[in-house]
Amino acid sequence: MDALSPKVPVAEPTAINPLTRRLLEAPIIPLILKLSWPNMMIMLAQAGAALIDTWWLAKLGNDALAGMVLVFPFVLLVGTVSGGSIGAGISAAVARALGAQQQQEADAVLVHGLIINASIGAALSAVMLIFGRSIYQATGGQGGDLEAALVYSNVIFAGNVVFWIMNALMSVIRGTGNMFVPALVTCGGVLLMVPLSPCLIFGVGPFPALGIAGSAISLLTYYVAGSIILAWYILAGRCVVKFTHAALRAKTFVTILRIGAAGTMVSLLINATAAVNNALVSLLGGASAVAGYGTAARLEFLLIPLAFGFGAPLVAMVGTNIGAGKRERALKIVMIGGAVAFAVTELIGLCAALFPEAWLGLFTGDVTAVAVGSDYLRIVGPAFGFFGLGIGMYFALLGANMLFWPIVGAVLRSAIAISGGAFAALHLGSLHAMFVVLALALFVSGTIPLLSVRRKAWKLG
Numbered sequence: 001m002d003a004l005s006p007k008v009p010v011a012e013p014t015a016i017n018p019l020t021r022r023l024l025e026a027p028i029i030p031l032i033l034k035l036s037w038p039n040m041m042i043m044l045a046q047a048g049a050a051l052i053d054t055w056w057l058a059k060l061g062n063d064a065l066a067g068m069v070l071v072f073p074f075v076l077l078v079g080t081v082s083g084g085s086i087g088a089g090i091s092a093a094v095a096r097a098l099g100a101q102q103q104q105e106a107d108a109v110l111v112h113g114l115i116i117n118a119s120i121g122a123a124l125s126a127v128m129l130i131f132g133r134s135i136y137q138a139t140g141g142q143g144g145d146l147e148a149a150l151v152y153s154n155v156i157f158a159g160n161v162v163f164w165i166m167n168a169l170m171s172v173i174r175g176t177g178n179m180f181v182p183a184l185v186t187c188g189g190v191l192l193m194v195p196l197s198p199c200l201i202f203g204v205g206p207f208p209a210l211g212i213a214g215s216a217i218s219l220l221t222y223y224v225a226g227s228i229i230l231a232w233y234i235l236a237g238r239c240v241v242k243f244t245h246a247a248l249r250a251k252t253f254v255t256i257l258r259i260g261a262a263g264t265m266v267s268l269l270i271n272a273t274a275a276v277n278n279a280l281v282s283l284l285g286g287a288s289a290v291a292g293y294g295t296a297a298r299l300e301f302l303l304i305p306l307a308f309g310f311g312a313p314l315v316a317m318v319g320t321n322i323g324a325g326k327r328e329r330a331l332k333i334v335m336i337g338g339a340v341a342f343a344v345t346e347l348i349g350l351c352a353a354l355f356p357e358a359w360l361g362l363f364t365g366d367v368t369a370v371a372v373g374s375d376y377l378r379i380v381g382p383a384f385g386f387f388g389l390g391i392g393m394y395f396a397l398l399g400a401n402m403l404f405w406p407i408v409g410a411v412l413r414s415a416i417a418i419s420g421g422a423f424a425a426l427h428l429g430s431l432h433a434m435f436v437v438l439a440l441a442l443f444v445s446g447t448i449p450l451l452s453v454r455r456k457a458w459k460l461g
Contacts, residue, residue: 017240019177020098023320028329028336035313036340038183042309045190049197050302051362053215054295056198058363060148064212065364066287067148069294070141073274074128075156076301077267082117082164084304084311084395085263087171089256090117091312092319092399094175094241099323108246109175110234112253113168116260121164128157139275140282140290148212155216162223169230176240177316185229189222196221262403266394269414273441274301276418280425280434285372289431292369295360296376299352300384303345307388310341311395318399331458334396338389338453342446345388353381376435383439386446393449402452409448417441 016024022031057064090113097106128135136149170182199207200214210217234243274297281293314337321330352359356377360370390413394406420437424430 016101017098019240020320023095023177023317024099024324024326024329028317028333029340031317032310032313032333032337032340035177035179035317036310038179039309039312040306041183042186045187049190049193050298052194053197053218054298054363056201057212057215060201060211061144062287062291062364062366063144064148066145066291066294067141067150067152067212068215069290069298070136070139070145070149070278071153071156072294072298072301073139073271073278074135074153076304077271078121078124078160078163079167080267080270080304081260081264082121082167083171085267086113086117086120086256086260087167088263088312088315088395088398089113089259090168090171091175091315092259092401093252093255094172095177095316095319095399096323098176098240099320104244104246105252106175106241107244108249108252109256110172110241110243111246112248113172113256114165115248116253116256117164117168118161121161125157125160128153128160132157138279140279145287145290152212152216155213156219159220159223162220162227166223166227166230169227169234172234172241173230173239174312175316175319177313177320178239179313181230181233181239185226188229189226192225193218193222259398259401259403262407263394263398265407266410269410270304273414273417277421277434277438280421281372281431284425284429284431285368288366288368289372291364291366292360292371292373293376293431295363295369296352296356296373299348299359299377300380300387303348303384303388304391306345306348307341307391307395310337310344310392313337314392314396315399318396320399322400327458330400331453331455334393334400335453337396338393338450341392342385342389346382346385349381349384351381352377352384353379356381372431375432376438379432379435380439380442383442386444387442389446390442390449393446393452397449397452400458405452406449409445412448413441413445416444 054068057068090109093109094106097109132150132153136146136153141149173181197215197218198204200210200217201212203209233239234241278290278294282290314333317333318330321333356374357370359377360373364370390406390409394403397403397406417438420441421434424433424437
């Protein structure tokens with residue numbers, strides 16, 4: 001080119017913010033561990049609060065304990081759908097947009113995600129408030145435990161929308177690769193709940209004695225406080241994603257809901273299976289057996305937030321790399337993340353199988369409850385690692401929008417657990433045989449998603 005020819009200006013590449021660059025370039029295992037520890041704080045805080053709350057409620061008697069067991073799968077459903085299904089869809093959409101350097105799209109996801117979560121939360125509240133009695137009766141509730149369940153459920157679902165809003169805000173922040181702020185808010189909420197709950201349950205000082213309703217009110221207080229803090233964090237401009245005026249677009253709704261719907265199906269199957277199992281155990285053993293089984297199975301359900309501790313960073317890591325076209329790195333993240341989730345949850349399962357009374361003794365001394373719960377943990381505990389593997393793979397593959405095999409695994413798990421469990425309970429009359437079937441179902445749920453990691457499925461050389 002002639003030296004006198006006019007120079008054509010070259011567009012400067014858009015700068016990538018440091019959080020996004022870290023997801024694209026940092027070593028995988030250290031990055032997973034670095035991003036996971038704040039979520040581990042969330043897990044430990046939530047598990048600790050749940051255990052303390054259950055311990056207090058157990059002092060109200062078996063009706064209160066069994067009532068909470070009846071409601072727990074539905075409360076967990078709210079958390080897994082709003083934070084782990086729709087919420088993960090929000091995180092994945094934010095991560096992909098930032099990976100592709102589409103800031104406006106990332107900002108639009110914030111508004112669209114809030115609308116989706118608030119709408120679904122309101123609809124679910126209406127269902128549980130109107131049909132709660134019928135639902136809990138169908139899952140084995142009767143007498144005092146049914147009434148306790150209704151009191152707890154009605155309070156929780158009256159404020160359910162706030163929880164969905166809080167999880168939408170957390171999901172947006174996680175999608176940017178920032179795991180610390182959601183963890184900080186969650187841990188702060190637990191510090192509020194732990195002293196407030198027993199005050200409201202038993203009536204300490206100026207607080208009224210509200211029984212099981214006091215536990216629910218303390219949880220709602222955390223939801224409100226957490227939502228306010230997270231909204232302030234984004235409005236103050238401290239988040240990569242901003243509140244901006246954006247026209248509502250069907251494409252953005254579909255992007256979130258396509259992922260969220262698949263995740264919601266998995267969550268519904270997990271909770272439907274738990275509800276059916278509760279009913280079968282109640283049929284064979286009554287309230288004491290339900291209390292023992294529910295307390296033991298609660299440890300299994302607490303693995304979900306543990307797997308989420310690893311899964312949430314995987315959504316952001318895989319989604320950002322997919323958005324940036326780095327499919328080889330995204331596949332490595334999926335495989336490593338699944339292995340880490342398996343190792344951690346399997347260790348917990350083996351400990352539970354070896355020392356079941358150490359867990360159950362925290363909540364009940366009832367002979368039947370301890371016997372049923374111990375049998376469950378000895379049989380199903382060694383399969384916990386496969387449950388963690390399935391959940392970890394689900395979150396990782398969610399970031400790549402490759403959920404076919406995780407969904408197949410979840411469907412097969414529910415089919416085996418429900419049909420096989422019903423046969424064992426109704427025809428064999430054996431809870432022991434039912435628990436063997438449940439262990440097999442967990443094994444299937446963890447191994448089937450591994451079919452997604454074939455290189456051909458990722459179109460790699």
